[in-house]
Amino acid sequence: MAAISPTMLDVDIDNTIETPGRRSDLVTRNSSFAEITDSVCYAAESPHPPAAWYIAFAISTSLTMMLGLMVTYLLFTGIGVWGNNSPVFWAWDIVNFVFWVGIGHAGTLISAILFLFRQNWRTSINRAAEAMTIFAVVCAGMFPTIHVGRIWVIYYLIPYGPNQHAIWPQFRSPLLWDVFAVSTYATVSLLFWYMGMIPDLATFRDRATNKWKHMAYGFFSLGWTGSARHWHRYERAYLLLAALATPLVLSVHTVVSFDFATSQVPGWHTTIFPPYFVAGAIFGGFGMVVTLLVPARALFGLEHLITLRHMENMNKVILATGTIVGYAYAMEFFIAWYGGNPYEQFAFLNRMFGPYAWAYWTMIACNVLSPQVFWFKKCRTSPLIMWIVSIFVNIGMWFERFVIVVISLSRDYLPSSWGHYTPTWVDICTLIGSFGLFTTLFLLFCRFLPIVAMAEVKGVVHQQNHLKAHHGEEHSH
Amino acid sequence: MADHTTANDTSSNHGHGPSVNDPHASGEAVAPARGVAVAADPKQPVAFVLAEFGTPDALLKAAKQVYEQGYTKFDAHSPFPIHGIDDVMGIRFTRLPWFTLVAGGLGIATATALIYFTNKEWYPFLISGKPLFSIPSAAPVMFELMVLFAAITTLVGMLLLNRLPFFSSPLFQSERFQRVTNDKFFLSIDARDPKYKSEKTLNFLTGLGADFIETCHKEVATPLPWAFRTAIFLGLLMAFIPVSMVAWKRSTYSRNPRIRVIFDMVSQPKKKTQTTSTLWADGRAMRPWVVGSIAKGELKADDAFYRGLKPGGANQIALTTVSFPQDGTPAPADAQKPADPAAPANQTSPADGSGPKPPTPVAAPPDPLDKLPWIEDFPLPVTSELMARGQERYNIYCATCHGLGGVGNGLITIRAMELGEGTWVQPVTFHSENLRQQPIGRLFHSISNGVRKMPGYGDQIPERDRWAILLYFRALQKSKYAPLSDVPPEKVNQLMDAVP
Numbered sequence: 001m002a003a004i005s006p007t008m009l010d011v012d013i014d015n016t017i018e019t020p021g022r023r024s025d026l027v028t029r030n031s032s033f034a035e036i037t038d039s040v041c042y043a044a045e046s047p048h049p050p051a052a053w054y055i056a057f058a059i060s061t062s063l064t065m066m067l068g069l070m071v072t073y074l075l076f077t078g079i080g081v082w083g084n085n086s087p088v089f090w091a092w093d094i095v096n097f098v099f100w101v102g103i104g105h106a107g108t109l110i111s112a113i114l115f116l117f118r119q120n121w122r123t124s125i126n127r128a129a130e131a132m133t134i135f136a137v138v139c140a141g142m143f144p145t146i147h148v149g150r151i152w153v154i155y156y157l158i159p160y161g162p163n164q165h166a167i168w169p170q171f172r173s174p175l176l177w178d179v180f181a182v183s184t185y186a187t188v189s190l191l192f193w194y195m196g197m198i199p200d201l202a203t204f205r206d207r208a209t210n211k212w213k214h215m216a217y218g219f220f221s222l223g224w225t226g227s228a229r230h231w232h233r234y235e236r237a238y239l240l241l242a243a244l245a246t247p248l249v250l251s252v253h254t255v256v257s258f259d260f261a262t263s264q265v266p267g268w269h270t271t272i273f274p275p276y277f278v279a280g281a282i283f284g285g286f287g288m289v290v291t292l293l294v295p296a297r298a299l300f301g302l303e304h305l306i307t308l309r310h311m312e313n314m315n316k317v318i319l320a321t322g323t324i325v326g327y328a329y330a331m332e333f334f335i336a337w338y339g340g341n342p343y344e345q346f347a348f349l350n351r352m353f354g355p356y357a358w359a360y361w362t363m364i365a366c367n368v369l370s371p372q373v374f375w376f377k378k379c380r381t382s383p384l385i386m387w388i389v390s391i392f393v394n395i396g397m398w399f400e401r402f403v404i405v406v407i408s409l410s411r412d413y414l415p416s417s418w419g420h421y422t423p424t425w426v427d428i429c430t431l432i433g434s435f436g437l438f439t440t441l442f443l444l445f446c447r448f449l450p451i452v453a454m455a456e457v458k459g460v461v462h463q464q465n466h467l468k469a470h471h472g473e474e475h476s477h
Numbered sequence: 478m479a480d481h482t483t484a485n486d487t488s489s490n491h492g493h494g495p496s497v498n499d500p501h502a503s504g505e506a507v508a509p510a511r512g513v514a515v516a517a518d519p520k521q522p523v524a525f526v527l528a529e530f531g532t533p534d535a536l537l538k539a540a541k542q543v544y545e546q547g548y549t550k551f552d553a554h555s556p557f558p559i560h561g562i563d564d565v566m567g568i569r570f571t572r573l574p575w576f577t578l579v580a581g582g583l584g585i586a587t588a589t590a591l592i593y594f595t596n597k598e599w600y601p602f603l604i605s606g607k608p609l610f611s612i613p614s615a616a617p618v619m620f621e622l623m624v625l626f627a628a629i630t631t632l633v634g635m636l637l638l639n640r641l642p643f644f645s646s647p648l649f650q651s652e653r654f655q656r657v658t659n660d661k662f663f664l665s666i667d668a669r670d671p672k673y674k675s676e677k678t679l680n681f682l683t684g685l686g687a688d689f690i691e692t693c694h695k696e697v698a699t700p701l702p703w704a705f706r707t708a709i710f711l712g713l714l715m716a717f718i719p720v721s722m723v724a725w726k727r728s729t730y731s732r733n734p735r736i737r738v739i740f741d742m743v744s745q746p747k748k749k750t751q752t753t754s755t756l757w758a759d760g761r762a763m764r765p766w767v768v769g770s771i772a773k774g775e776l777k778a779d780d781a782f783y784r785g786l787k788p789g790g791a792n793q794i795a796l797t798t799v800s801f802p803q804d805g806t807p808a809p810a811d812a813q814k815p816a817d818p819a820a821p822a823n824q825t826s827p828a829d830g831s832g833p834k835p836p837t838p839v840a841a842p843p844d845p846l847d848k849l850p851w852i853e854d855f856p857l858p859v860t861s862e863l864m865a866r867g868q869e870r871y872n873i874y875c876a877t878c879h880g881l882g883g884v885g886n887g888l889i890t891i892r893a894m895e896l897g898e899g900t901w902v903q904p905v906t907f908h909s910e911n912l913r914q915q916p917i918g919r920l921f922h923s924i925s926n927g928v929r930k931m932p933g934y935g936d937q938i939p940e941r942d943r944w945a946i947l948l949y950f951r952a953l954q955k956s957k958y959a960p961l962s963d964v965p966p967e968k969v970n971q972l973m974d975a976v977p
Contacts, residue, residue: 033556033660152739159595168595172604177617184621188628195632199556199658206655222642226657228540230639231558233571237635240577241628248624255617455658459557462533 015309016381026121026460029304033458036305040200040452041207043300049447050299057443063436070430071146079149081426088409088421093147095401096431098256099284100140100438101182102277102397105249106285107133108189111196112245115238120463121313123456124306127200128296129289130193131449135441136288137186139434144178174258181255188248192241195234198224200450253277260404266347267408270335276328280400283321283367286314287393294387296446305452308381315380318393322371325400329368343413355420356407359399366396521694524647525665526678527654528687533559536662539685541565543664546681550667554648554657576634577627584626588619647693654693665693781856783940785918785925786849851918857944867949870942874934883907883953902930907950908957920947 015024029035043049074081084091107129114122148154157179159169169176201217202224208214224230257273290311297306336348351360370392373379380386411418445451530536533555540553544566553562562568596602597609607614636642648654648665657663664687666678682690700706737744748754748762757764766772777783857863872881880886885904893901905912912920924943927933938946955963964972 037556037659150739150741159591166600168600170602170604171592171596171618172607172614174617177621180618180621184625187625191628191632195635203556203658206658218644222636223644223646224641224658225552225646225648225654226554226556226663227639228553228555228559228562228566229568230641231555232563232568233573233635233638235558236571236573237631240574240631244577244624244628244631247620251617251620251624255621258617455557462557462559 015307016312016377024309026124026307026309026464027305027457028307028309031304031461033461036452036457036461037203037207037454039302039305040450040454040457041204043302043446043451044204044448045207045209052295052299053443053447056439060436060439060443063433064440065436066429067433067437070426070433071142073426074146074430075149075151079147081424082430083421083423083427085419085421087412087417087419088406090405090409091421092402092423092427092431093143095398095405096434097140097143097147098277098401098405099398100136100143100434101185101256102253102281102284102401103136103288104133104140104185104189104285105253105278105281106289107131107136108185108192108245108249109282109285110289111192112242112249115242116246120460121310123453123460124302125289125293125310125314125452126456127193127196127453128293128306128445128451129285130189130196131445132285132289132292132442133189134186134193135438135445136285137182137189138441139438141182141186142434142437174255174262177255178259181252185248185252188241188245192245194220195237195241196453196456197450198222198234199226199455200453202226203454204450250278253281260408265408265412266341266343267351267404269344270332272328272332272335276325276332279321279324279328280367280397283318283325283371284393284397286318286321287390287397290314290318290386290390291394292442294383294390296451298383300446300451302452305457308383311383311386312377312380315374315386315389318390319371319374322367322393326364326368329364347408347411350411351403351407354407354411356403356410359407360403363396363399363403366392367400370396521697523668523675523692524695525667525693526673526675526682527648527651527691527693528664528682528685529653529689529691530662530664530686531688533662535686536664537562537565539664539682539687542685543666543681546672548666548670548672550670550673552665552667554654554663554665556658556660556662559662571638573631573634573638577631580630581623581627584623585619587626588622589615591622592618645696647696650693650696651691653689653691779856781852781918782944785852785856785916785921787852787918846919846922849919851916851922853916853918855917855944855948857941859948863945864948864952866942867945867947867952870938871946871949874938875946878931879904879907882956883950904931907954913954913958917947917951920950 013025013028015026015028018024027036031039082091082093084093107126110122110129111126111133114126145151145154157169157176169179171177198221201221205214205217205221208217254274254277257277260268261270261273263269293306294311297303333348336344351357370389373385373389378385379389406421410421528539530539536553536555537559540551540562543551551566553559553566555562592615593610601609603609653661654663664682664685666673666682668675672678679690701709750763752762753760754762756762780786780788876887877889878885878887880890884906887904890901890903894903921943923931924938924946925933925935934943961969
């Protein structure tokens, strides 16, 4: 595979083969800089997107409209339209919140943590993953917002200046930490995403074929000229943001887990929650990245940029984090037994054999068992299999939150206070609608914004060429 | 792929047409590498000289030479950051990290101050005895605000240091320069550079091996059309309207009720009690009961069951609610202004030592209740279930004061006596002659409406349960005076065993 010549331009390299002593190619076609630009811009510049895009967009916008109706109905009628009851005060709304906010973590992990670790393969997928983060946080933020019911007084959560009531939020509550954590996370993710996009928006600006596009992309690219002096500060800023986002992403799901861990409900009151939640979030997030990128790379012809090796790497992360999550399930169970607290022991037996046992076993099957197929290279590199497994991971991670939130609440200490939770049709339609919102935003992103960080990929390709030149691989030339 | 010839590959269908080549330019430029184009209006003075290169390495070499020649106002432009170019161009390390550091510290300080003042000073609110301010519970918010402040400062600081946004660079006149974000590499020398001399600089750039050289000219400032300017001015002006409205409303008082955009539960479209209404002549929103009407389930016609009085006689209710002034009877000295006329508080008993001392130990002033026709028998079938119910209810409601045996030694009484509570009156024993003789209806009245210091329990205990309690009350009384012959023979031994 070292023998690459310009005549072989269209032949894709299999970069999933491990060659000892050298790094695999990050781009599988002998791409020039212009070719990379053309491939990435194609999705936004082609006069018509593929038919599949239209179909997906029609479905997802319909679901988004359904979500709008559900939220309107909820706000005009009250939380009673959901299945939430006493004692299950937190139900699907909080399950969905934790699910979506967890999804976001993969994006920040790819863009920030892998950046700090100099994992160059992140460049092809970080833009889409960050976009996914933003859209997932949008969906996540919606749920606690509508969960308050009286959305018009939600500003009570914010310590704001002209305070007529002379009351202030209570900073010892993890729920308030959550307000700060999630809103900071949303803001920083957005800044990081936007800053990374400025050079690529400038590319779109310079290639714009009509005045309006030129103005819009020109406005958001802020007059970027690719100046070396600008790049210097830009790269420094990017590194700083990555260094800030790395502890941030770990803190967000930690704080989300505090919502549960600082309470006394059996099944919630455990110290394993922060690392367990973070691992689960990365696991679920990578699942969602794979779910989105497998169709997206095929649809927009980006297989040579978002290569099978990228997908394989993500599947390895899914396997690793899925196994961590499995370990956490086992450890929770062990501690419940070892701790000798009868309520804790009951809570875990109830998860396995109680009225919601089906949810628990769905979670185990999807989260612990299904990623195990990724031990096999054939499964790691097959788009179909990885797509199916990623769907299972999404389902499993949703059920994990259901198991934690609903099962624990429905049976706590006093049997006289036990209850049972059943979702209403509004619950179900709201969840489905949130997927519609997420998909709509992602499809719009694919159509109007650079899906791949062109500038970063070009930089990596340039480095790769340099390395090859130094290794004297041009003999074939 | 080893060399970088592919980067020169103009496979992109986008880019430059021959129209860019301005014939006038040849007079100004000197021996260009492949041609010199002049963008925009060549009559304007030159702002930049722009040289195009095909590869990053060529740009790197050229930038190095330009720097070594002593140029200071020059720049390299590339689609991606070229590593090592900072050094050859003499770019000093940015101050940006210091901005980030300061902003992060400011974030922590803000969070600390916010939590300290809101939770400890302005609105102290004790929760589970936890300290009003402590570092561990403040740490998450301190961390989040640190990251938030630092991140925003990093982005804004980067843009400000780069003097962005800046939309109208003369470089944008060049159509070739559009490929700086795609696959071409450029070097620009500012005409304001002290070393800049038009011909010399152009010659120098040509010698660097640029693929193409052109000049960008100063832009003629075109003011915005007046309609735009007016619109922007009006827009800014109107933006102040809501702000000043809010400021005005906040600083003035109004007698009108608050405008409710959204109706919370506090305001419901209905008339509440004690409010006015124009619908009826009396102006009240509440409607009085129609005279003579009785609410469902409130008839309570059975005098014996509901009031303990013998049936017959009109309006027996009035008999039990008789009040002294109406009777013309002088109130006894110990009758301290009964709060409820339905509960006349002066049933006499031997334990009551107050009032004028009567010649006989039993009852001095005549009690109007004595004259009422109380029933002597239970108005419902007496069963062992009723007895069990009565025992249970008695132990719940009565035993706390009266004691389990009815001698007036309940836990509350004992405690009150220990404390020497002057206001506490010990309940009388059930086993006094007076109480043993009292008709059952009268006792029912006492439970229902209270007696002396004892409040009425009519609101808490339903009638049937009151009768059940009375049944158990009678059993307690019986237990103190029963002869052995009353005990069933098979229970006698059991009873004897219990005696110590």
